[in-house]
Amino acid sequence: MSRNLSVSFLKYISVRALIFIFTLLVSFSIIFLLLRLMPASIVDALLAGLSQSAQSITPEEYLKLRETLEEIFGLKGSLSELYVKYMYRFFTLDFGPSMIAFPTPVREIILNSLPWTAGLLSFSTIISWITGNMLGTLASFFERSHKNTSRVLQGVAVILYPIPYYIMALVLIFLFAYLIPIFPLAGAFISSSRFTFSLENIYLIIKASTLPALSMILVSALGWWFLSSRALTLNVLSEDYFLYAVIRGLDSGYMARKYVLKNILLPQTTALSLALGGIFNGALLTEIIFAYPGLGFILYKSVVSGDYSTAMGILSLSIIAVAAATFIIDIIYPLIDPRVRHK
Amino acid sequence: MKINLRYSIIIYRKITDIYSTSLKFKIGFLILLALIVVSTTFCLLAPMLAPPNYRSWYSLKKDLPPNLSSLNLILGTTTNGRSVFWALMHAIINSLIMASITALVASHIGLFLGMISGIKGGTVDRLLIFLIDVFIIIPGLPLLVVLTMSLKNVLTIPLLGLIISVIAWTWPARQVRAMVLSLREREHIYIARLSGMNSMNIILSEIFPHIVAWHLINFTNTVLFSISTEAGLAILGLSILSEDTLGTMIYWAQNYSALLRGKTWWIGSPIATLIILFVSLYLISTGLSEYVNPRLRYGVTR
Numbered sequence: 001m002s003r004n005l006s007v008s009f010l011k012y013i014s015v016r017a018l019i020f021i022f023t024l025l026v027s028f029s030i031i032f033l034l035l036r037l038m039p040a041s042i043v044d045a046l047l048a049g050l051s052q053s054a055q056s057i058t059p060e061e062y063l064k065l066r067e068t069l070e071e072i073f074g075l076k077g078s079l080s081e082l083y084v085k086y087m088y089r090f091f092t093l094d095f096g097p098s099m100i101a102f103p104t105p106v107r108e109i110i111l112n113s114l115p116w117t118a119g120l121l122s123f124s125t126i127i128s129w130i131t132g133n134m135l136g137t138l139a140s141f142f143e144r145s146h147k148n149t150s151r152v153l154q155g156v157a158v159i160l161y162p163i164p165y166y167i168m169a170l171v172l173i174f175l176f177a178y179l180i181p182i183f184p185l186a187g188a189f190i191s192s193s194r195f196t197f198s199l200e201n202i203y204l205i206i207k208a209s210t211l212p213a214l215s216m217i218l219v220s221a222l223g224w225w226f227l228s229s230r231a232l233t234l235n236v237l238s239e240d241y242f243l244y245a246v247i248r249g250l251d252s253g254y255m256a257r258k259y260v261l262k263n264i265l266l267p268q269t270t271a272l273s274l275a276l277g278g279i280f281n282g283a284l285l286t287e288i289i290f291a292y293p294g295l296g297f298i299l300y301k302s303v304v305s306g307d308y309s310t311a312m313g314i315l316s317l318s319i320i321a322v323a324a325a326t327f328i329i330d331i332i333y334p335l336i337d338p339r340v341r342h343k
Numbered sequence: 344m345k346i347n348l349r350y351s352i353i354i355y356r357k358i359t360d361i362y363s364t365s366l367k368f369k370i371g372f373l374i375l376l377a378l379i380v381v382s383t384t385f386c387l388l389a390p391m392l393a394p395p396n397y398r399s400w401y402s403l404k405k406d407l408p409p410n411l412s413s414l415n416l417i418l419g420t421t422t423n424g425r426s427v428f429w430a431l432m433h434a435i436i437n438s439l440i441m442a443s444i445t446a447l448v449a450s451h452i453g454l455f456l457g458m459i460s461g462i463k464g465g466t467v468d469r470l471l472i473f474l475i476d477v478f479i480i481i482p483g484l485p486l487l488v489v490l491t492m493s494l495k496n497v498l499t500i501p502l503l504g505l506i507i508s509v510i511a512w513t514w515p516a517r518q519v520r521a522m523v524l525s526l527r528e529r530e531h532i533y534i535a536r537l538s539g540m541n542s543m544n545i546i547l548s549e550i551f552p553h554i555v556a557w558h559l560i561n562f563t564n565t566v567l568f569s570i571s572t573e574a575g576l577a578i579l580g581l582s583i584l585s586e587d588t589l590g591t592m593i594y595w596a597q598n599y600s601a602l603l604r605g606k607t608w609w610i611g612s613p614i615a616t617l618i619i620l621f622v623s624l625y626l627i628s629t630g631l632s633e634y635v636n637p638r639l640r641y642g643v644t645r
Contacts, residue, residue, distance in 0.1 A: 019473070022473075023473070023476055023477055023480060026473075026477050027477045027480045027481050030477065030481060031481060031486075034486060034489050034490075035489065037489055037490070037493040038489055038492065038493065158622065158625060158626065158629070159618070159622055161625060162567055162571075162621035162622060162624065162625035163617075163618055163621055164571040164574065164575060166574070166575055166578060167571070167574065167614060167617060167618070170593070170597075170602065170610070170614060171614065173602060174602050174607070174610075177603075178602060178603060178605065284484050284485070285484070285575050285578060285579070288578070288579065289578065299485060300485075300488070300579065303485060303488055303489060303492070304492070311485075315481075315482065315485060318482050319480055319481060319482075322479075322480045322482075323480050326476070326480070
């Protein structure tokens with residue numbers, strides 16, 4: 001019996017792993033082809049700059065220069081050659097030198113901006129997950145005894161949830177950087193990517209990250225997490241076993257913990273891990289609005305200026321992270337939820 | 344033709360039914376209707392009431408704060424000398440046109456693929472779910488950034504709506520598929536099949552009526568998604584900057600740093616309108632979900 005189970009589990013994992021790899025390949029190919037569409041060409045931009053500053057370049061020299069630049073940037077070759085080349089880079093996670101900041105390797109650029117993004121997003125994701133779920137569960141669990149509080153929270157959620165975080169960012173900038181200037185305006189803080197560990201620097205970072213973090217926390221904590229945990233809680237509250245628990249006269253704290261929390265944490269944990277997988281995607285617009293030096297900012301800069309390698313590097317990272325998060329959930333889910341069987 | 348008619352009748356009946364039962368839906372619907380009616384009226388009247396070239400820059404004095412003396416100045420003017428009021432009225436219409444194109448295209452692609460996936464099952468289902476997964480994994484905004492950048496010269500408002508549908512169809516498809524999967528095994532479908540009903544009729548009269556409310560939810564959410572995505576693209580300067588949409592209004596205000604120079608009426612108008620629009624659409628969508636899932640309704644717990 002147990003041998004059967006482990007065989008089916010292995011089969012399940014291997015099928016999932018195959019799907020995982022296949023998904024990676026297909027989404028990589030789509031991104032590869034898509035980036036081919038990028039109208040901006042870094043080589044053209046560089047050459048235009050050169051021909052402006054240099055006195056005269058003969059057409060032959062121009063062509064040669066172009067070829068050399070393309071070779072350095074790894075853009076030379078037919079589509080299929082490039083495809084194989086970038087596929088290799090994708091799986092080794094080494095994307096060669098960047099083009100906007102030549103010759104800094106893409107890997108170094110990513111490693112420099114990753115802490116900013118990961119710090120901001122993991123902090124705001126986790127904080128909003130905790131507060132949103134707590135508020136949502138409590139507000140619906142005690143809906144009958146605290147009618148007004150619950151109603152106010154719901155009203156706030158209904159207004160906040162549909163607002164995109166970047167619109168919220170603009171509202172917050174107006175409120176806390178213009179009307180009551182307690183926080184710095186966008187981009188007024190980080191001078192270089194070199195980070196030295198000092199108290200003053202930490203203070204600056206906190207001050208600079210508060211508004212970006214707040215714009216995301218407000219929307220996702222009081223919006224999505226609040227509403228989804230409320231819906232899940234209401235589902236539990238209308239179940240027969242819960243009614244039975246009420247009739248048995250169980251302690252309401254006990255019911256909240258064992259009946260409600262246990263049931264809502266499962267789907268919410270799944271959602272949290274997916275949200276955390278999306279961290280490498282970066283909060284593109286928040287970072288741009290606040291000129292925050294994270295992955296999203298770099299990604300945007302590289303796409304606009306045609307830096308193929310950097311764009312590819314960041315997009316690959318985000319694809320891998322999301323795919324891996326889904327894969328891990330698929331594997332773990334049957335372990336934490338006995339109702340789901342491996343198929 | 345006949346199918347179209349039946350489809351429309353089912354949707355119309357559902358909407359009137361929901362309208363009479365859900366307060367949230369009613370409020371959201373009325374706000375949305377008011378926005379549409381007001382902006383369409385003014386857009387139609389624009390040739391008579393607006394300054395001759397409402398589109399052109401510096402046709403009015405720049406940076407005038409709102410005053411009630413004339414309709415042109417009721418929301419003030421911009422730094423490039425345009426009437427905020429007229430720009431806003433056209434922006435609402437343009438944004439809604441764009442969003443309804445996304446919603447029509449994306450939610451119907453989702454409906455179609457979701458139904459096929461759910462009904463056919465097997466290999467077709469697996470292929471479609473794989474395709475959906477791929478599109479979910481690829482980060483959406485960067486994808487749109489590249490697409491709008493490469494199509495910049497030919498971009499029109501309907502085309503922008505179409506581009507956004509490229510990433511907007513996945514969620515509706517998942518949703519519909521899940522619903523169809525649970526419906527497929529129900530008794531009334533078996534009975535219909537055994538009594539010799541053909542597949543088209545089963546879909547239309549036995550499956551679709553159960554999905555239609557979900558379809559409407561997806562439709563509303565796609566409208567919301569499309570408007571907010573356009574605003575996001577516009578903030579990056581990638582929307583159609585020569586047209587007025589809610590997003591491009593924000594872009595131009597940002598471009599002249601209206602926020603930091605205290606020209607609040609300029610940047611405030613599109614943002615306030617966006618928020619009202621979002622809340623009304625969201626109320627419609629929750630009204631619909633509460634209709635579908637009565638457990639979500641307020642006060643019916645236990």
